[in-house]
Amino acid sequence: MEPDIEEELLCVEAELQDVQDQIRALLDRQEKLYERQSELQTLLDGYKISQSAENKAAPVAVEDWSGSFEWDSRADDTRFNIFGISSFRANQREIINAVMSGRDVLVIMAAGGGKSLCYQLPAILRDGVALVVSPLLSLIQDQVMGLTALGIPAYMLTSTTSKEDEKYIYKALDKGEGALTILYVTPEKISKSKRRHTVVVNGATIFVLTIRILATATYKVQTDLMEMLHIPKCVKFVSTVNRPNLFYKVLDKSSVGKVVIDEIADYIRGSCSNNESGIVYCFSRKECEQVNELLSLVAKELRDRGISADYYHADMDVVARGKVHLRWSKNKLQVIVGTVAFGMGINKPDVRFVIHHSLSKSMETYYQESGRAGRDGLPSECILYFRPGDIPRQSSMVFYENCGLQNLYDIVRYCQSNRKCRRSAFFQHFGEAMQDCNGMCDNCAYGTEIKEVDATYHAKIIASLLHDMQSNDQRATMLQLVDRFRAKIKASAGASNTPASDLKKEEVEQLIILLILDRVLKEEFQHTAYATNAYVTLGPLWKQALQGKKAVKLEITIGQRGNKGGSPKGANKRTRTSGLETKLDELRIELSSSHGGIFPHAVLSMQQINMLGHQKPTSIEELEKLIGKVKAEKYGNRIIEIIQPYVTLENPDVMEQDLRKASENGGNKRLKKKDKNLVYVESSEDE
Numbered sequence: 001m002e003p004d005i006e007e008e009l010l011c012v013e014a015e016l017q018d019v020q021d022q023i024r025a026l027l028d029r030q031e032k033l034y035e036r037q038s039e040l041q042t043l044l045d046g047y048k049i050s051q052s053a054e055n056k057a058a059p060v061a062v063e064d065w066s067g068s069f070e071w072d073s074r075a076d077d078t079r080f081n082i083f084g085i086s087s088f089r090a091n092q093r094e095i096i097n098a099v100m101s102g103r104d105v106l107v108i109m110a111a112g113g114g115k116s117l118c119y120q121l122p123a124i125l126r127d128g129v130a131l132v133v134s135p136l137l138s139l140i141q142d143q144v145m146g147l148t149a150l151g152i153p154a155y156m157l158t159s160t161t162s163k164e165d166e167k168y169i170y171k172a173l174d175k176g177e178g179a180l181t182i183l184y185v186t187p188e189k190i191s192k193s194k195r196r197h198t199v200v201v202n203g204a205t206i207f208v209l210t211i212r213i214l215a216t217a218t219y220k221v222q223t224d225l226m227e228m229l230h231i232p233k234c235v236k237f238v239s240t241v242n243r244p245n246l247f248y249k250v251l252d253k254s255s256v257g258k259v260v261i262d263e264i265a266d267y268i269r270g271s272c273s274n275n276e277s278g279i280v281y282c283f284s285r286k287e288c289e290q291v292n293e294l295l296s297l298v299a300k301e302l303r304d305r306g307i308s309a310d311y312y313h314a315d316m317d318v319v320a321r322g323k324v325h326l327r328w329s330k331n332k333l334q335v336i337v338g339t340v341a342f343g344m345g346i347n348k349p350d351v352r353f354v355i356h357h358s359l360s361k362s363m364e365t366y367y368q369e370s371g372r373a374g375r376d377g378l379p380s381e382c383i384l385y386f387r388p389g390d391i392p393r394q395s396s397m398v399f400y401e402n403c404g405l406q407n408l409y410d411i412v413r414y415c416q417s418n419r420k421c422r423r424s425a426f427f428q429h430f431g432e433a434m435q436d437c438n439g440m441c442d443n444c445a446y447g448t449e450i451k452e453v454d455a456t457y458h459a460k461i462i463a464s465l466l467h468d469m470q471s472n473d474q475r476a477t478m479l480q481l482v483d484r485f486r487a488k489i490k491a492s493a494g495a496s497n498t499p500a501s502d503l504k505k506e507e508v509e510q511l512i513i514l515l516i517l518d519r520v521l522k523e524e525f526q527h528t529a530y531a532t533n534a535y536v537t538l539g540p541l542w543k544q545a546l547q548g549k550k551a552v553k554l555e556i557t558i559g560q561r562g563n564k565g566g567s568p569k570g571a572n573k574r575t576r577t578s579g580l581e582t583k584l585d586e587l588r589i590e591l592s593s594s595h596g597g598i599f600p601h602a603v604l605s606m607q608q609i610n611m612l613g614h615q616k617p618t619s620i621e622e623l624e625k626l627i628g629k630v631k632a633e634k635y636g637n638r639i640i641e642i643i644q645p646y647v648t649l650e651n652p653d654v655m656e657q658d659l660r661k662a663s664e665n666g667g668n669k670r671l672k673k674k675d676k677n678l679v680y681v682e683s684s685e686d687e
Ligand SMILES: Nc1ncnc2c1ncn2[C@@H]1O[C@H](COP(=O)(O)OP(=O)(O)OP(=O)(O)O)[C@@H](O)[C@H]1O
Pocket: 085, 086, 087, 088, 089, 092, 109, 110, 111, 112, 113, 114, 115, 116, 117, 210, 349, 375, 376, 377, 605, 607
């Protein structure tokens, strides 16, 4: 009798558990639907508002901002001769035309898209003072420095402005014309300024924003902004999120710390041997002191491997932090190791690589963080080191955020995927139509060798293991679950006719993550006095897995990811820098120091260096046609002096013989210099 009751009790309990799981799954689903409902509602509202605004407005002809305008030639002249920019990028001309026409303009453009020119150029062309409001002090300093170097009267009104400068600025504002063209201010300066009535902004207002929005929210964000800024009739320019020059790549991360650092060092030495700038991001757990140790350790380990690296973290004193940032901005330090907090206000255009030593917390943050690479439009790489074992650390930080886990699992899907174009994941995330990747991600560029393993049986074992544990009020972290799973498989191997597991530890981790993404398992968290621990427990779909009804396919890469066999379809289009380009790069660092400590990119951009490397102008007139009047006048003589020997060295083989002969004859200083150059020329792929 008693056993019958016990058995029924067990059955009822199991069924109750099942019902509870179903309720949880339904509640989960309900929450998601509510979320989507509100998103759709907002979209619809926004659409209605814009429709009614359009209906109310006087009938407007479709505006053609790409046509010809009376300021065209002045705009082109300023673009080229002052900024040294040879052609406009997508939307820039149109935006400038709309601003010049006195319209309010809303611009949404990806990082590095070239927003600054859209307000700097009209500021120069239009009468009066242009006021630029920005909360980022480093951006303001960078731009004022850059504009001043170009001879444009630019000033800033910030917490760092001296009383004297303030006086000068207010006087210039009162006087109007001439002495001041662009004035940068921080928002608090406007609200605090008792004299704000003296700041006269006449004419058009331009609002330039970096993309920092969810896709689904794009339209809503736009309408919110238009409402907040009182610009209902503004002209809108919304550009793509695509950064075609960025090569996205995910690499398997070894569980051995030193191996990862070795790989990073190898990459930097191999691909960025000309001291090209980069950032290595380590995870940011604000409350965790270890992160500071980790940053300094990674920087030290990179230095031990011959790479000029230093670290940057929030707890450093302001002076030390500023010094590191400045050395890096001036190309005197190659790599900064930092938390993702290092990045706000980085305006360095020639960052050639951003390496994530650990996972970002969402697709959006990864887009932002990796997007600090290649703002000058030249090929740059975004590398993410991924290993499933890193996930619990991240999830225990983000689970309390709104949609925190969902966002984290999105980027985990991005990392786990071996076939899907990485770029397409961004288009999908930001709700944009697909565009061609042009082989600029690992999955598109390399042939992928994948072994597909049927892991249905393994999933069953995991579900039953967890079920047993949970029945005994036990919990397991991911690592513990992996160990238990492997022990169980080992014990049962050979003992019965169960298929043996040949999954490695990392592959079992990968499987557990897959099961979490598929909702067979889920993560749960527990706070202790010191930390938040992440556990893996049964998820809403565990029964199906236990009953073997859920087909589970695990994709295992053969060899190392990112290093897959097969030839690249597209290309990682980075070309090696020629000897001349290296010399010009050194020159810009020298000139930037001797011209009041401006940034090297304010002297010559990398694009200009590449162009000079190819065109090799030998007179100021020729140079002017490439980099514009202002820069040619300022730096021309030195640039020509550097280029000259490379022009005479038309045929490196002949020249080498000549030089050898000359050095056999004792040589002279001039020829020795040429000899040095010659070695560079030979080593260049471009020549
Ligand atoms: N038409 C162009 N041709 C070549 N280079 C350009 C052009 N327009 C801008 N640039 C260069 O591209 C780089 C990025 O421009 P800018 O700083 O304006 O980007 P941004 O859109 O403001 O990016 P962020 O959101 O990161 O601030 C700069 O080095 C700038 O000189």
